[in-house]
Amino acid sequence: MTRLEELISRAGSIAVLGHTNPDGDCVGSCLALYNYIKEQDPARDVTVYLEKGPQKLSFLKNFDAICSQVPREASPDLCVCLDCSAKDMLKDFEPILDSARYSVCVDHHVTNPGYAAENIICPKASSACEVLYGLLDAEKISRDVAECLYTGIVTDSGVFKYDNTSARTMEIAGKLMEKGIEFGRIIDESFYHKTYLQTQIMGRALMESVSFLDGRAIFSVVRKKDMEFYGVVKSDLDGIVEQLRLVDGVEVSIFLSESAPGEFKASLRAKNYVDVSRIAKYFGGGGHRKAAGCTMHGSVHDVINNLSEHIERQIREYEESVHVRGSAECI
Numbered sequence: 001m002t003r004l005e006e007l008i009s010r011a012g013s014i015a016v017l018g019h020t021n022p023d024g025d026c027v028g029s030c031l032a033l034y035n036y037i038k039e040q041d042p043a044r045d046v047t048v049y050l051e052k053g054p055q056k057l058s059f060l061k062n063f064d065a066i067c068s069q070v071p072r073e074a075s076p077d078l079c080v081c082l083d084c085s086a087k088d089m090l091k092d093f094e095p096i097l098d099s100a101r102y103s104v105c106v107d108h109h110v111t112n113p114g115y116a117a118e119n120i121i122c123p124k125a126s127s128a129c130e131v132l133y134g135l136l137d138a139e140k141i142s143r144d145v146a147e148c149l150y151t152g153i154v155t156d157s158g159v160f161k162y163d164n165t166s167a168r169t170m171e172i173a174g175k176l177m178e179k180g181i182e183f184g185r186i187i188d189e190s191f192y193h194k195t196y197l198q199t200q201i202m203g204r205a206l207m208e209s210v211s212f213l214d215g216r217a218i219f220s221v222v223r224k225k226d227m228e229f230y231g232v233v234k235s236d237l238d239g240i241v242e243q244l245r246l247v248d249g250v251e252v253s254i255f256l257s258e259s260a261p262g263e264f265k266a267s268l269r270a271k272n273y274v275d276v277s278r279i280a281k282y283f284g285g286g287g288h289r290k291a292a293g294c295t296m297h298g299s300v301h302d303v304i305n306n307l308s309e310h311i312e313r314q315i316r317e318y319e320e321s322v323h324v325r326g327s328a329e330c331i
Ligand SMILES: [Mn+2]
Pocket: 025, 026, 083, 108, 126, 127, 128, 156
């Protein structure tokens, strides 16, 4: 029996929590644990409390059993927090953790301070689902549980593409495939799936994109009035910046969405050597080397000019370093 199984077996009542605005890893890990417990003992008192997750994940077993209502009173014997990097990210469900008799946090965020009584945090793991897999008995993982875990891994690794994907990630994905899951369908539904309106607005953003810095950078913008016209919200614009990044010859892609008059949320992506987190940080934002974001003010022209200066500098630095290395090798 693993440590997590031991804690679960001793608890009369269990609450499973995740982070606000839940994504595929959050919903996947919560439902994986819920289904795992229920399959072994359907009478177990276990509840998943989460804000309403994206409807595209409704194919996961017991998606409808998720409780989105904040309970008036809940003091479970055990509270399990999954994929939640900070206590306040539990949002409205935070009191459940406070009133629980014991708690355990399973996560993969390097910034997690360890707010539960017991904390199992693996910053090298691709996803909370990858960490959770190691805490369950592989033999007892059913097809339904495997689908939940696979969904989380696919979501957080960008379909096994981001730098957080390791040999261990692939190994676990392989074990989950052996459970007979429909992996192609899971990847489509949890990652590539788009609504008609999302497809239309992406098409428009791609068509209106502008290439600059000799094709090494590209940007596009969606205005508030366009979002209103199409009836889309900010999350419907996910994936546009990634599509722009894939353009041949592009090193940096920028996507701007207007959040207020003269205010833009800027998403930045890099392909190889530019560190966009440095640029985002300079403008008060943050993120990772290859994916970052910040809020910018002014006209689109100003915003792109300001960002362009930083991108150009990094490209120049890189090209000079390659040039120097090249000539040194000649000698
Ligand atoms: Mn995650």
